[in-house]
Amino acid sequence: MARTAGRLAGVLHRHPRLRLTLLLTAPLLWLAVLYLGSLTVLFVSAFWTTDSFTSQVVKVWSTDNFHALLTTPVYRQVVVRSVAVALAVTALCAVIAFPLAFYTARVAKPRWRPLLVVAILTPLWASYLVKVYAWRLILSEGGLADWMLGPFGTGGPGFGLPATVLTLTYLWLPYMVLPIHTALAQLPSGLLDASADLGARSWRTFRSVVLPLVLPSVAAGSIFTFSLSLGDYITVQIVGGKTQLIGNLVYANIELNLPMAAALGTVPVVVIVLYLLLMRRTGALSSL
Amino acid sequence: MEGIAIRLRDLRKSFGETTAVAGIDLEVRDGEFFSMLGPSGSGKTTVLRLIAGFETPTGGRIELAGQDVTGLAPFERDVHTVFQDYALFPHMTVEQNVAYPLRIRKVPKAERLVRARKALAEVRLEGFGKRRPGQLSGGQRQRVALARALVGRPRVLLLDEPLGALDLKLREQMQVELKELQREVGITFVFVTHDQEEALTMSDRIAVFHQGRIEQVGTPAEVYERPASPFVASFVGTSNLLEGEAAHRVVGTPGTYSIRPEKIRILKESADADLPEHTSATGTVAEVVYLGDVTRFLVDLDAGGRLAALQQNLETSSADVAAYRGTRVRLLWHRRHAVEVPGSR
Numbered sequence: 001m002a003r004t005a006g007r008l009a010g011v012l013h014r015h016p017r018l019r020l021t022l023l024l025t026a027p028l029l030w031l032a033v034l035y036l037g038s039l040t041v042l043f044v045s046a047f048w049t050t051d052s053f054t055s056q057v058v059k060v061w062s063t064d065n066f067h068a069l070l071t072t073p074v075y076r077q078v079v080v081r082s083v084a085v086a087l088a089v090t091a092l093c094a095v096i097a098f099p100l101a102f103y104t105a106r107v108a109k110p111r112w113r114p115l116l117v118v119a120i121l122t123p124l125w126a127s128y129l130v131k132v133y134a135w136r137l138i139l140s141e142g143g144l145a146d147w148m149l150g151p152f153g154t155g156g157p158g159f160g161l162p163a164t165v166l167t168l169t170y171l172w173l174p175y176m177v178l179p180i181h182t183a184l185a186q187l188p189s190g191l192l193d194a195s196a197d198l199g200a201r202s203w204r205t206f207r208s209v210v211l212p213l214v215l216p217s218v219a220a221g222s223i224f225t226f227s228l229s230l231g232d233y234i235t236v237q238i239v240g241g242k243t244q245l246i247g248n249l250v251y252a253n254i255e256l257n258l259p260m261a262a263a264l265g266t267v268p269v270v271v272i273v274l275y276l277l278l279m280r281r282t283g284a285l286s287s288l
Numbered sequence: 289m290e291g292i293a294i295r296l297r298d299l300r301k302s303f304g305e306t307t308a309v310a311g312i313d314l315e316v317r318d319g320e321f322f323s324m325l326g327p328s329g330s331g332k333t334t335v336l337r338l339i340a341g342f343e344t345p346t347g348g349r350i351e352l353a354g355q356d357v358t359g360l361a362p363f364e365r366d367v368h369t370v371f372q373d374y375a376l377f378p379h380m381t382v383e384q385n386v387a388y389p390l391r392i393r394k395v396p397k398a399e400r401l402v403r404a405r406k407a408l409a410e411v412r413l414e415g416f417g418k419r420r421p422g423q424l425s426g427g428q429r430q431r432v433a434l435a436r437a438l439v440g441r442p443r444v445l446l447l448d449e450p451l452g453a454l455d456l457k458l459r460e461q462m463q464v465e466l467k468e469l470q471r472e473v474g475i476t477f478v479f480v481t482h483d484q485e486e487a488l489t490m491s492d493r494i495a496v497f498h499q500g501r502i503e504q505v506g507t508p509a510e511v512y513e514r515p516a517s518p519f520v521a522s523f524v525g526t527s528n529l530l531e532g533e534a535a536h537r538v539v540g541t542p543g544t545y546s547i548r549p550e551k552i553r554i555l556k557e558s559a560d561a562d563l564p565e566h567t568s569a570t571g572t573v574a575e576v577v578y579l580g581d582v583t584r585f586l587v588d589l590d591a592g593g594r595l596a597a598l599q600q601n602l603e604t605s606s607a608d609v610a611a612y613r614g615t616r617v618r619l620l621w622h623r624r625h626a627v628e629v630p631g632s633r
Binding site: 197209 | 340341342361362363367368369371373375376377378379388389391392393436437440
C-alpha cells in the first residue's frame with residue numbers, strides 16, 4: 001500500500017502537467033459548467049418569449065424582453081432605484097466603516113486589535129434571516145426605533161426604502177470594515193510621522209496621506225457592499241414595505257415569465273461588470 | 289538666545305521600565321553640522337525623535353532657537369527630518385513629495401513648483417520630478433527625502449542614519465555631498481549615526497552617546513585625540529588602551545591611557561629610543577594584518593598589555609608582512625599622544 005502511494009507520488013513528481021490537471025479539473029469544471037454555463041443559459045433564455053395563455057416558454061429568438069425593459073417606465077424606475085439603494089448602502093458603509101476601522105487598526109491597544117476585528121465579524125456568523133427579522137422588530141410600529149426617536153419628535157423610519165438601506169448597511173458593513181482595517185493597519189507609521197514633521201496637522205495628514213493610500217481598499221470593500229446590495233431581494237421584502245427592487249421583479253416573474261425574469265436578471269450582472277471596470281481604475285482589484 | 293539652535297536640558301525618556309535617555313544636556317549651535325554618535329540602543333535616535341516631537345519626554349526641556357517646544361506637536365516645530373527609511377509618500381510623484389511642505393503652507397502652486405524643482409536640482413535630481421518613489425533607486429530616494437526636508441528651509445534638519453541603507457561607494461559620495469549641501473544652505477544639521485568614520489569626516493562637532501547619556505561632546509579631533517572616557521576611546525577609532533600595571537611600567541604613572549595606532553612608530557628592538565619627550569616600550573609582534581594602504585601590527589608588550597600600531601606601506605608588500613610575525617620590536621610615541629582617559633573603570 002505504502003509502496004503504491006510512494007510510486008504514485010513519484011509519477012506525480014515527474015509529471016508536473018498531470019499534477020496540475022488533477023489539481024484544477026474539479027474547480028475548473030465547477031467554474032465553467034455551473035457558473036459560466038448558468039450565466040449563458042440566463043442570457044440566452046432572456047431572448048425567448050412566453051405564451052401569454054399557457055405561460056409556456058417559447059424558444060423563439062426575440063429582443064422583446066429587452067425592449068420592454070428599456071421602454072417600460074416601471075422597469076426603468078426599479079433599475080434606477082436598485083442601483084441607488086446599492087450606492088447608498090455602499091456610501092453609508094464607507095462612512096461608518098472608516099472611523100471604526102481607524103479605531104481597530106490604529107487607535108486601540110495592539111493586543112485588543114484582533115479581538116475587535118473578531119467582534120466586528122461576529123454578526124456574519126448569525127443567520128441572515130435572523131438579523132433581518134431583528135431589524136423588522138426594531139423598525140416595526142412601536143418598536144425600538146420608534147421608542148428611541150420618539151423623544152425627538154420623529155418616529156422611526158417605519159418599513160420602506162430607508163429601512164431597506166439601513167438594514168442592508170448593517171448586513172454588509174463587516175465586508176467594508178475588513179479591507180479598510182487591513183489597509184490602515186499596513187499603513188507605515190513613518191509616513192504619518194513624516195507628514196506631521198513637514199508641518200501637516202492631523203486633518204491634513206488624513207486627507208493627503210491616509211485617505212489616498214486607503215482609498216483602493218474602500219473601493220475593494222465597496223465591490224462587496226455594492227454587489228451584495230444589488231442582488232438582495234429578501235431584506236426588501238421583510239422591511240421594505242411595498243418597495244420593489246430588481247430582485248423582487250425577477251422573483252415575481254420567475255413562475256409566469258421566465259424569459260422576462262432572465263432579461264431582468266442580466267441587468268445587475270451588467271451593472272456589476274460596469275462597476276468592477278470602474279473600480280479597477282482605482283486599484284481596488286489589486287488590494288482585494 | 290542668540291546662536292543656539294537646539295538646547296536640551298536634563299532630557300529624559302523612558303519606555304515603561306526601559307530608560308532610553310537618562311538625562312541629557314546639550315547645546316547645538318546655529319549652522320553647525322552636529323553628529324550624535326553611538327551604538328544602537330544608546331539613545332541617540334530617541335533624542336532625535338524627541339527633538340522632532342514624535343515622542344514626549346518623560347522629563348526635561350527642549351528649546352529650539354530659545355523657544356520652549358517641549359510640549360509642541362511635530363507640525364508646530366520648525367524642524368524637518370530625513371528618515372532612515374526615507375518615508376516618501378508612495379502615491380505622490382517625486383515633485384509632489386518635495387512640494388508637500390509648501391502645499392501645507394499654502395504656497396501658490398506656481399511658486400511651489402519652481403521651489404520644488406530648485407530643491408531637486410540642489411540634490412542633483414533634475415528631471416526626476418514626474419517619477420514615483422517606487423521607480424527610484426535607494427540613493428535617489430535618499431536625495432528626494434533630503435530635498436523634501438530642505439525645501440521649506442527649516443531652522444534645523446534632523447537626519448536619522450540617512451546613509452545606513454546605501455552601499456559603501458554611494459555612502460562615501462553622499463557624505464561629501466551632504467557636507468557641501470549643508471555648507472551651501474547654512475541650516476543646522478543634526479546627524480544621527482553609529483558609524484564613527486562618518487561622524488568624524490562630516491561633523492563640526494560630535495556627541496558620543498552611551499547608555500542614554502552623552503560621554504563627550506567635541507570636535508572630531510577632540511573626540512578622537514582626547515577621548516573623555518574609555519568608551520569613547522574604544523568606540524571612536526581602534527581601541528588601543530594601556531591600563532593598570534602595564535601603564536604604570538611603560539608610562540611611569542598608573543592610569544588608563546589611549547594611544548592611537550597611527551601615532552606609534554615601530555622600530556628595531558635595538559634602535560636608540562632615547563628621544564626627548566618620547567616614550568618607548570619593547571615587545572613581540574603577535575599578529576600582522578595587511579590592509580592595502582597600511583599594515584596593522586599587534587604587539588604584545590613585555591610590560592604587559594597589547595598595542596596596535598599602524599605603519600604606512602611605503603615599501604612593504606603583503607609578502608614581506610608575514611615575516612614580521614614573532615619578531616622583537618620597539619614601539620615609540622611622543623608623550624603627548626598617550627592621552628590619559630579619565631573615569632577609567
